[in-house]
Amino acid sequence: MDLSHETLVWVAKTFGLIYLVILSIAVVAYACWPARQKEFRDASTAILNREDRPWR
Incomplete structure (x- = not known):
């Protein structure tokens, strides 16, 4: 076979x-x-969580 x-x-x-x-x-x-919905929902709002903000 060529x-x-x-x-x-x-x-x-x-x-x-x-x-x-x-x-x-x-x-x-x-x-x-469906089992990943909570993981992705948490990841999408993680930057908005209060404990992630710089301390003032």
Whole structure:
């Protein structure tokens, strides 16, 4: 089997696309997972908490 440049480019594009789609789905699923809601809510308001402010 002779691997030409075009064949390697096709394989890289095809499996690269599949890899990125699966990775994107995994990231969105992680971010939207119900058990993670409290963690992300706490992180989004952490900068607004009173104990994080400089002492006056």
